[in-house]
Amino acid sequence: MSLIEINDLKVHYPIRSGFWNRITYSVKAVDGISFNIEAGETYGLVGESGSGKSTTGKSVVGLEKITSGSIMYKGKDITKKSNRKELDYNHDVQMIFQDSLSSLNPRKRIEDIIAEPLRNFEKLDANEEKLRVLQLLDIVGLDADALYKYPHQFSGGQRQRIGVARAVATNPKLIIADEPVSALDLSVQAQVLNFMKKIQREFGISYLFISHDLGVVRHMCNNIAIMNRGRLVEIGTRDDIYNHPLHIYTKRLLAAIPETNVNHRQEHREQRLEVEKIYQEQQDKYYDKDGKAYPLVQISPTHSVALPEDLVEKIKHEGEVKA
Amino acid sequence: MWKTILRRILIMIPEIIILSILVFLLAKAMPGDPFTGSINPKADPAQIHHLMKINGLYDPWYQQYWNWVVHLFHGNLGNSYQYQEPVTRLISGRAVNTLWLALFTTVLTYCFALPMGMYAAKHEGKLPDSIIRIYTYVTYCIPFFVILVIGIWIFGYVLGWFPTTGSVSSTANPGFPTIASRLYHILLPGILGALFGTVNIVQYLRSEVIDAKGSDYVRTARSKGVPEKDIYRHHIFRNSLLPIAAFAGYSITGLLNGSLFTETVFSYPGMGLLFINSISYRDYTVITALVLIYGILNLLGTLLSDIILSIVDPRIRIQ
Amino acid sequence: GCSNNSSSSSNSAVKFSTNYKNSDATDKSATKNGTLKLALVNNSPFQGITDPILGSNASDAMAFAPGNLNNLFKYDKNYKIVDGGLANQKLDRKAKTATITLRSNAKWSNGSDVTAKDIEYSYEVLANKKSTTQQYSSDFENIVGLKEYRDGTANTISGITFPKGENGKVAVIQFKKMAPSMKFSGNSFIWGSVEPYEYIKDVPIAKLAASDQIRKNPIFTGPYKLDKVVEGESTSWSPNKYYYGKKAQIGHITINVVSMNNIDKALQSKKYDSVVPFAAASLGGTDYKNLKNLKGYTNIGKPSLSYSYFAFNLGHYDTKTGKNVSDSNKKMANKSLRQAMMYALNIDQVTKKFGNGVKQRANTILPPIFDKYYDKSAKGYTLNIKKANKLLDDAGYKKRNGSKWRSDPKGKPLTIHFGAMSSSSSTEAVYQDYLQQWHKIGLNVKFTNGKPMEMNSFYDTLQKPTQNKMDLWLGVWSMSSEPTESQLYGDTAPFNYGHFVTKKNTELINKMNDSTSWNDTTRAKTFKEWQNYMNSQAGVVGEQFSYAWQPVNNRVKGFNISPANDDSFYSNLTLTSSKMK
Amino acid sequence: MESTSEFLNIKDVNTSFKIKGKYYDAISHINLEVHHDEILAIVGESGCGKSTLATTIMGLHDPAETKITGEIDFEGTNLLSLDEKGYNQFRGAKIGMIFQDPLSALNPLKRIEDQIQEVMDYHTNLTAEQKHDRVLELLKDVGIVNPKRTAHQFPHELSGGMRQRVIIAIAIACKPDLIIADEPTTALDVTIQAQILDVLRDIQKENHAGIILITHDLGVVAETADRVAVMYAGQIVELGSAEQIFNTPKHPYTRSLLRSMPQRDNENDDLYVIKGNVPSLQKMPHTGDRFAPRIPWVKSSSHETNPIMHEIESGHSVRCTCYKDFEFPDQGGQRA
Amino acid sequence: MEENLNKHSDISAADLERLSKEAQDEATPSSSKIIWSEFKADKPAMVALILVVTFILFVMIASLFINTPKMMETDIMNYNATPGSNGFLLGADTGGRPILQQLIVGARNSIGIAIGLTLISSTFGICWGLISGYFNGYIDWGMQRVYDFMMMLPMTMMIIVLVTIIKSYNAVTLTFIFSIFYWEGTSRLIRSRTLSESEKDYVAASKTSGTGSFKIIFREIMPNISSLIIVDTTLSFAENIGVETGLSYLGFGLPIQTPSLGTLIANANDPNNITQYWWTWLPAALLIIILCLSISYIGQVVRRAADASQRHGISD
Ligand SMILES: Nc1ncnc2c1ncn2[C@@H]1O[C@H](COP(=O)(O)OP(=O)(O)OP(=O)(O)O)[C@@H](O)[C@H]1O
Ligand SMILES: Nc1ncnc2c1ncn2[C@@H]1O[C@H](COP(=O)(O)OP(=O)(O)OP(=O)(O)O)[C@@H](O)[C@H]1O
Ligand SMILES: [Mg+2]
Numbered sequence A: 001m002s003l004i005e006i007n008d009l010k011v012h013y014p015i016r017s018g019f020w021n022r023i024t025y026s027v028k029a030v031d032g033i034s035f036n037i038e039a040g041e042t043y044g045l046v047g048e049s050g051s052g053k054s055t056t057g058k059s060v061v062g063l064e065k066i067t068s069g070s071i072m073y074k075g076k077d078i079t080k081k082s083n084r085k086e087l088d089y090n091h092d093v094q095m096i097f098q099d100s101l102s103s104l105n106p107r108k109r110i111e112d113i114i115a116e117p118l119r120n121f122e123k124l125d126a127n128e129e130k131l132r133v134l135q136l137l138d139i140v141g142l143d144a145d146a147l148y149k150y151p152h153q154f155s156g157g158q159r160q161r162i163g164v165a166r167a168v169a170t171n172p173k174l175i176i177a178d179e180p181v182s183a184l185d186l187s188v189q190a191q192v193l194n195f196m197k198k199i200q201r202e203f204g205i206s207y208l209f210i211s212h213d214l215g216v217v218r219h220m221c222n223n224i225a226i227m228n229r230g231r232l233v234e235i236g237t238r239d240d241i242y243n244h245p246l247h248i249y250t251k252r253l254l255a256a257i258p259e260t261n262v263n264h265r266q267e268h269r270e271q272r273l274e275v276e277k278i279y280q281e282q283q284d285k286y287y288d289k290d291g292k293a294y295p296l297v298q299i300s301p302t303h304s305v306a307l308p309e310d311l312v313e314k315i316k317h318e319g320e321v322k323a
Numbered sequence B: 001m002w003k004t005i006l007r008r009i010l011i012m013i014p015e016i017i018i019l020s021i022l023v024f025l026l027a028k029a030m031p032g033d034p035f036t037g038s039i040n041p042k043a044d045p046a047q048i049h050h051l052m053k054i055n056g057l058y059d060p061w062y063q064q065y066w067n068w069v070v071h072l073f074h075g076n077l078g079n080s081y082q083y084q085e086p087v088t089r090l091i092s093g094r095a096v097n098t099l100w101l102a103l104f105t106t107v108l109t110y111c112f113a114l115p116m117g118m119y120a121a122k123h124e125g126k127l128p129d130s131i132i133r134i135y136t137y138v139t140y141c142i143p144f145f146v147i148l149v150i151g152i153w154i155f156g157y158v159l160g161w162f163p164t165t166g167s168v169s170s171t172a173n174p175g176f177p178t179i180a181s182r183l184y185h186i187l188l189p190g191i192l193g194a195l196f197g198t199v200n201i202v203q204y205l206r207s208e209v210i211d212a213k214g215s216d217y218v219r220t221a222r223s224k225g226v227p228e229k230d231i232y233r234h235h236i237f238r239n240s241l242l243p244i245a246a247f248a249g250y251s252i253t254g255l256l257n258g259s260l261f262t263e264t265v266f267s268y269p270g271m272g273l274l275f276i277n278s279i280s281y282r283d284y285t286v287i288t289a290l291v292l293i294y295g296i297l298n299l300l301g302t303l304l305s306d307i308i309l310s311i312v313d314p315r316i317r318i319q
Numbered sequence C: 001g002c003s004n005n006s007s008s009s010s011n012s013a014v015k016f017s018t019n020y021k022n023s024d025a026t027d028k029s030a031t032k033n034g035t036l037k038l039a040l041v042n043n044s045p046f047q048g049i050t051d052p053i054l055g056s057n058a059s060d061a062m063a064f065a066p067g068n069l070n071n072l073f074k075y076d077k078n079y080k081i082v083d084g085g086l087a088n089q090k091l092d093r094k095a096k097t098a099t100i101t102l103r104s105n106a107k108w109s110n111g112s113d114v115t116a117k118d119i120e121y122s123y124e125v126l127a128n129k130k131s132t133t134q135q136y137s138s139d140f141e142n143i144v145g146l147k148e149y150r151d152g153t154a155n156t157i158s159g160i161t162f163p164k165g166e167n168g169k170v171a172v173i174q175f176k177k178m179a180p181s182m183k184f185s186g187n188s189f190i191w192g193s194v195e196p197y198e199y200i201k202d203v204p205i206a207k208l209a210a211s212d213q214i215r216k217n218p219i220f221t222g223p224y225k226l227d228k229v230v231e232g233e234s235t236s237w238s239p240n241k242y243y244y245g246k247k248a249q250i251g252h253i254t255i256n257v258v259s260m261n262n263i264d265k266a267l268q269s270k271k272y273d274s275v276v277p278f279a280a281a282s283l284g285g286t287d288y289k290n291l292k293n294l295k296g297y298t299n300i301g302k303p304s305l306s307y308s309y310f311a312f313n314l315g316h317y318d319t320k321t322g323k324n325v326s327d328s329n330k331k332m333a334n335k336s337l338r339q340a341m342m343y344a345l346n347i348d349q350v351t352k353k354f355g356n357g358v359k360q361r362a363n364t365i366l367p368p369i370f371d372k373y374y375d376k377s378a379k380g381y382t383l384n385i386k387k388a389n390k391l392l393d394d395a396g397y398k399k400r401n402g403s404k405w406r407s408d409p410k411g412k413p414l415t416i417h418f419g420a421m422s423s424s425s426s427t428e429a430v431y432q433d434y435l436q437q438w439h440k441i442g443l444n445v446k447f448t449n450g451k452p453m454e455m456n457s458f459y460d461t462l463q464k465p466t467q468n469k470m471d472l473w474l475g476v477w478s479m480s481s482e483p484t485e486s487q488l489y490g491d492t493a494p495f496n497y498g499h500f501v502t503k504k505n506t507e508l509i510n511k512m513n514d515s516t517s518w519n520d521t522t523r524a525k526t527f528k529e530w531q532n533y534m535n536s537q538a539g540v541v542g543e544q545f546s547y548a549w550q551p552v553n554n555r556v557k558g559f560n561i562s563p564a565n566d567d568s569f570y571s572n573l574t575l576t577s578s579k580m581k
Numbered sequence D: 001m002e003s004t005s006e007f008l009n010i011k012d013v014n015t016s017f018k019i020k021g022k023y024y025d026a027i028s029h030i031n032l033e034v035h036h037d038e039i040l041a042i043v044g045e046s047g048c049g050k051s052t053l054a055t056t057i058m059g060l061h062d063p064a065e066t067k068i069t070g071e072i073d074f075e076g077t078n079l080l081s082l083d084e085k086g087y088n089q090f091r092g093a094k095i096g097m098i099f100q101d102p103l104s105a106l107n108p109l110k111r112i113e114d115q116i117q118e119v120m121d122y123h124t125n126l127t128a129e130q131k132h133d134r135v136l137e138l139l140k141d142v143g144i145v146n147p148k149r150t151a152h153q154f155p156h157e158l159s160g161g162m163r164q165r166v167i168i169a170i171a172i173a174c175k176p177d178l179i180i181a182d183e184p185t186t187a188l189d190v191t192i193q194a195q196i197l198d199v200l201r202d203i204q205k206e207n208h209a210g211i212i213l214i215t216h217d218l219g220v221v222a223e224t225a226d227r228v229a230v231m232y233a234g235q236i237v238e239l240g241s242a243e244q245i246f247n248t249p250k251h252p253y254t255r256s257l258l259r260s261m262p263q264r265d266n267e268n269d270d271l272y273v274i275k276g277n278v279p280s281l282q283k284m285p286h287t288g289d290r291f292a293p294r295i296p297w298v299k300s301s302s303h304e305t306n307p308i309m310h311e312i313e314s315g316h317s318v319r320c321t322c323y324k325d326f327e328f329p330d331q332g333g334q335r336a
Numbered sequence E: 001m002e003e004n005l006n007k008h009s010d011i012s013a014a015d016l017e018r019l020s021k022e023a024q025d026e027a028t029p030s031s032s033k034i035i036w037s038e039f040k041a042d043k044p045a046m047v048a049l050i051l052v053v054t055f056i057l058f059v060m061i062a063s064l065f066i067n068t069p070k071m072m073e074t075d076i077m078n079y080n081a082t083p084g085s086n087g088f089l090l091g092a093d094t095g096g097r098p099i100l101q102q103l104i105v106g107a108r109n110s111i112g113i114a115i116g117l118t119l120i121s122s123t124f125g126i127c128w129g130l131i132s133g134y135f136n137g138y139i140d141w142g143m144q145r146v147y148d149f150m151m152m153l154p155m156t157m158m159i160i161v162l163v164t165i166i167k168s169y170n171a172v173t174l175t176f177i178f179s180i181f182y183w184e185g186t187s188r189l190i191r192s193r194t195l196s197e198s199e200k201d202y203v204a205a206s207k208t209s210g211t212g213s214f215k216i217i218f219r220e221i222m223p224n225i226s227s228l229i230i231v232d233t234t235l236s237f238a239e240n241i242g243v244e245t246g247l248s249y250l251g252f253g254l255p256i257q258t259p260s261l262g263t264l265i266a267n268a269n270d271p272n273n274i275t276q277y278w279w280t281w282l283p284a285a286l287l288i289i290i291l292c293l294s295i296s297y298i299g300q301v302v303r304r305a306a307d308a309s310q311r312h313g314i315s316d
């Protein structure tokens, strides 16, 4: 059984207008997505800005009221508040936020910040608690004197590590990491990514790793889902996605990643322009008449893509030929 | 947009109804009645009874309220007991005075406040800024009526530059002289009210301008090679003034509050003075009507502000 | 008439003349083209009701005074009706009639005639059930047929007839009984003004007060006609060419409302020639202090029609019988207690300090303007702590158990509640002073509700048929020009808030208006006897009399506020220069 | 051929900010030249002074709070000697600037057309009609599909990518010789970033302008830059052609940066982490190699006391001599 | 997993204390310390602070030695006594009551009213704003409607009506009446800040940490807007000192037996007093202005302290 099973999740934000302030339409931030996260893996969720990544992440931790669908954890649907309470869900599922500064209460000392989930879920006496916090600080590589400092006294990377410490305080099974390194410099980003990997190795945590940076995702994730306009367009292993992308959108995304190899930049650019051209020309084929992605179709045991039937057939055929 | 405005107005209705009941009850709860106030030995208490009765003042409050509402739907707010004329007519006469003064004060307030706020912000932290800041603080701390009383004393009596009572000279001929005389009468209260009313606008504008000064789009304008003078003109002031425009509506509340004082000090027959008089005469119909009108004006003020804002600021469209 | 009461040695009231005798010559052109500016001292705008029957406020009467308020009669300085006004009055005691004859050239300011119907119509406006007037009193039901008219069983008042027809100049009023006060202006039997019937007959009486005929374009019988009225703030006048008497001389008169707070400054800065004369209320003591030496102005004055008084709560009003009843078990029922409280007061000191000469201690409860009836020799109550203490001791109000306060004769603690109306700070200072004086004689007197009361609450409390909140209070009455006190102190009078009723009192009050009082001397004697009786009983005791005084700019000529001049006050005015002095 | 067309020469520029009464160098001893027809990228960590350099060239600093020394020769004029009026002749006309945050950089209350026209108002004599035409032309140049409509819209009605295109249009409206782009794509999605970079490059080709492209994204640099200046703590530590910097990086900082990037081949390894932090302005050392504390295993004798730029091959310079001795310590997951 | 954690527990409980102590010494100053150091760095602000504090203390203590009923007894012989005469340091009013003592007691009363009013209205406004800003949906909607309704009420008029209704009203009832209307400004301010604060990730983080709504509101969000609260409270305190002045002028203020700065200033409603008996109102007016200015100035300093970018004193 997977750790988390997300089934046809929909989150629509109602937009009210008109005379009686009725809901006239809704922003379909997430519009029917399904995927599973296995224990111990890092699951990547990639997509353009506004594609619904954060909304998905927030729904999984229970921060967002979902419109329909289910998120199963230990056999229970945690989209219901009562189930979350009963399971002590947030003991097991935590979140790391993109903006490390705003996710740490600037008025609280590090000790109180890290201890917050402990205080809510575990009854510890003052000393035990302090000890746990110190251990956690040690895990994320911060000195004990951090205890009484305030968030703004730390650098971005350190703060993000504090966020990680808080997230792992209750020994969670899953951590939702919503763009944990997007705001960080290259060298600091490396620090944080290393930590996340390390903790995963040591504690067996799973991640839902949300990012728009395909380079980082490739570095971190075993399985990747590509999100577009509130739907998934392609899911697969790292290899599936990076080496055998099938959806035009995935291809376009991959082509847009800047290449660090200066020697081939001209080719890379031409390749990108070509993909872009194809994208512009063939867009319609890949989306239904409402501009939505098609339902996912499984191509291989690990690889699914949102394509209309005819294209799938073609690809299967060609794929066989290629292989 | 018209739809939105209409909806806002519809939302106002329950508020107004609740207010009307509240005011009605409160007015009735005041000790005394409209007729005893003018007690004189020639008046026969039996006649006062009689008057109370024919005016329905012995009925239970809900009966009175209901009658009042029924009349209201005929555009009739009842008769003033003190003035013995329809409240609508009485108040409309006074409202003209109050609104005329309020309008004038608003215009003057902006005339004073805008240059002050901009000047202070442009020279942020320097002497003119400090002087303007101190000025705003002092006016903020002095009770309004003290300014009025001292003002009328100096300019009205000692220097004799302005009339000190009424809204128009009794000998002014109709037409232009009357208008001139009216203007002359509201000049002093208007100026004093404006001097007092600048505080909020000056401070708000100042902080707006200071914010705008450091904004990215101003930096963009600089990088375009726009001279400093034009940057202030086309970007900073323009952008800071727009939110200020919306103050006009909100300032109605302040002006109406101030009208109680201005009109008392200047014996200026507007709604504020009428209210104060009606309180001591227990002129229920007038009290109720005035509180209601002030409440509705407050509401309209906020509505006006929202409308202004949505017109001047392309980013905002009333939802 | 100022008091030369020997006991009030400290009471050095100023002497005012009622007439400003200006020896300068009238400047014809200044008068003709000039404007006389009068201030109407009032804190609120005037109501704008020109009809004296419908108006309820002094401010309207003042604002429209140059129109003479359509007064019918001329009277002498004692307000006794004399011939020579718009109409003459003849009373016939035997026939129980009053014959009112209009002068032949009596005209409204629009040129139409004043008719007998106009006299009658004023009673219709007054008595109509739907009328908004507050002037109606049941005394008028003494007119034959008036009650029927009021009740709606008759369309006209049968007791008022027109021997020369409706458009004639004579009206005869038939009474059920005659009263001596009918000889005086301001009595409650004969209404003293006319209504322009032709002009207003189409307006239902209920709506009269709001009509344009009354508010916007009113017509008058006085020397001036209304040019313009700015709602609530000012009126302006010019001579009425149809006036029957001496033609008005000043080109324009303007009357502007000026608040009490501003009037001193306004006069000091010469914005006004004077204030509109008004017999009942006017400028106060502080104003006098500020204005007495004002350059270019002369002060004139006469005793005011109003007086302030202390009254004790002595009983209740029986709503069934409509009578006041004295209760012997009331807290203040003991006469010695009441007297002691009055002896404890230092009113002379107070008036001297705050009155600045325009106020004096009231030695009776009839103001001295009623020269003939006022008993200047009455003693009243002057400060005498010793006597007060003795009275209390003798009556058994003693300090017991080492208490600071006296308890009542039965030994129960005594707390007396004093009711007073909130007012200016100096007036409230005076209340405080009185409390202290009472404390001096060991009486625990406190404010009702702990502080002076707002006027409405004050009267609200007093009007309850039975009330125990105020044991004594300080009130003010302003009298009409006819001094009969039955409406204030009679046994059936609802205004008799103290419910002071004795056989003697009832007898004396009735006597003021019975047949013996047709003789002025007898009537005066009755009034004096009553004053002394009231003083001796100390149920109601006068506090202060005041002067109705005013400064008059020295450019004005003919300014005479004697009641005898009321009729032609405005037509007598002229100016001696075009600029204020 | 390139070196002859150099038109901007930054000579020994220092910019210091007043913090509590004292001046602290945000950039020190910057020497740099920009040529026509090239894209010069400036990379470095956050806070290393990239934007400060850009705004120094634009003269956008508040003279009361900043002290600038050195010389910036722009086509024969020393910009730093100009007064405000003189500077305005260059801003917008000869130098255009593109800012990072496309939303806040546009006046929210003015239509796009007016904002683009404004720059022409001060630097050209075109008639209103000509300006209007030029606006549409510009919008088309930067890849806006429906210029007519866009010209009439307000900034909030446009997407991030569109706004950035508008800002580029403003920057190139007067065909400037130099365009400074301060992190023009950081706020944008990768796909849009690629488009914007394409636009920039096309524009540069067309106008023969020189572009200073400021970014911290090495990928962007590798894709677009002709030459690269690597900055660390207010100084340029390495300068060279893109090939030189990416193929044969020399300075320890440059090398560390490249190594800490997630790459295709280090998927399962830990990334390289640079020890320590960038010192804050106030704590910046005045002598010695500023990067030395972050590579403590390198012998201190390898560093120069007053590091200077060494030109090690044509067009490739490195600060300090320590690069010669630099090697990565052999470690796996290193904890900072 | 548990053992994994323990692997890192190389810190003994004994070290703990030492560590906490060390850390404590290096900790960031609390906001009160920051404010205090800001005052130390700004001389005029310090002067203002000392002025206000000593004045309030002085007034509180001095008024204990004044027998108010006795002082308020009239002594008509000293009607408007001039300053310096008959032992009246600042003269006397129309009732012959000493202005100086009235000023002291009046200031005490006015400050008392201001404190009471500020406490009640600010507490209420803060709670209202926090709750309404944090919860969206029906709670906020309902609270907003109430707020709108209150905003519509013409305040002075309503207060006058209420004052006339309540027969025996005094400083306490007056404070309550004002409180009904004075929470709105605070509430609006707090609500808008709470709205933006609730969108920050630390609130989401608290939610995912399992913290309850009210705890989040009062323990997480409130401390973060504490500087705003302090500033707003200081400024409303300044504003509230003269709150009853206007009413007194219109004749609906406190009874004469309860001296307040308002009743004293209301002496100016008689133009004669303005010049002739200036001592009856001017000292009170000056006092209010000075107090108000000082407190607003203090408010500015607090605001600056709260806004790190404007700090003059120490920075982290
Ligand atoms: N509270 C809200 N009300 C209305 N619309 C919302 C709300 N929150 C998000 N949206 C919309 O839902 C869509 C998905 O938003 P979401 O934040 O999940 O995107 P994202 O993929 O995380 O984007 P980014 O990369 O910019 O973080 C967007 O179009 C956004 O505008
Ligand atoms: N106006 C200023 N006053 C004081 N210090 C400043 C000012 N502007 C920038 N600094 C400081 O100067 C240094 C360089 O800042 P700069 O903005 O140039 O860095 P950057 O390289 O552009 O960083 P980023 O990548 O974050 O934009 C930083 O330490 C910054 O804190
Ligand atoms: Mg997101």
Ligand SMILES: [Mg+2]
Pocket (backbone or CB within 6 Å): D050, D051, D052, D182
């Ligand atoms: Mg920058």
